[in-house]
Amino acid sequence: MNFRHQRNSGPVEADGRESQGPGRAAGFLFLLATLGCAAALAATYYFFVRTTTGQFIDESALVEAVEIHGAAGKASNRLLDWLPALSVLIASVVVVFVTAARRRWAAAGIAVAAAAGANVATQLLKALAPERPFRGIETLDFNSLPSGHTTLAASAAAAVFLMVSPRWRPLAGFLGGTFAVATGVSTLINQWHRPADVVAAFLVVGAFTIPAGWLVMRTGRRWNAWDGYNTHWASARLWVAVPVLAGLASAAVAVYSLLRIAPGPGQEGSTTNYFWAGTSLIVITGYLATVAGVWLFGLAARRTAA
Helix, strand or coil, X not given: CCHHHHHHCCCECCCCCEEECCCCHHHHHHHHHHHHHHHXXXXXXXXXXXXXXXXXXXXXXXXXXXXXXXXXXXXXXXXXXXXXXXXXXXXXXXXXXXXXXXXXXXXXXXXXXXXXXXXXXXXXXXXXXXXXXXXXXXXXXXXXXXXXXXXXXXXXXXXXHHHCCHHHHHHHHHHHHHHHHHHHHHHHHCCCCCHHHHHHHHHHHHHHHHHHHHHHHHHCCCCCEECCCCCCHHHCCHHHHHHHHHHHHHHHHHHHXXXXXXXXXXXXXXXXXXXXXXXXXXXXXXXXXXXXXXXXXXXXXEEEEC
């Protein structure tokens, strides 16, 4: 028997496969991603709340949402009415089921604490952040950033994402990201929140989920193992490709909308261009966070080898 090989190998799974730990750079990447969320949150607040240009873009998107508030508004309003109970119900069912079935007690505690922390932080930021200064833009002066409804939806989706095993995370990330993006767009359609409020909510959730994910990886080393993409239907690269394509399509919509209202010979008075640009910003941010999260957690998870 080769004792040196036995000593250097990783833990062995129940089915006889050997799991290998993540690279040394994983911890640094988690730290970098957390700091990136915090920096992006500060930048979002400064530009969209403290500057004239940011206030104008944000408020214009909110005002123009009235133009399409019809059947879409009724549907999105129904979603928002059910959102608090729906988010808590979905997250609770998954967390309780996985905890009971897989005995992931530490992961459950970390996931619930991260979700609670994100929602508390959102309410504190809304209450303690300085009010919007007057920059010549007709708008409500109180602070509405970040969006509480979006934080609730995104944090519930993040809790599920943390609890499931790596092979299920691509699917969980896509479904949870779509749920959070739909919630954010609904708050804009119903004139509850500006686009920047939704983006800030995504960043708050990210700032709590990423370090929580590192703790989940460290405390659940044995079950955070997988064979990589496309080895299970829930780990198919399709679930990463779809949000990437949606983000690219939204970027094209944003560029087209902004070009139509940019200063120049072809400039036109906007009716819904700011709204579509703001909606695109929500979709891009939400799905970018989804893809980045799936990639980061996939990279950090242990690789199993036959």
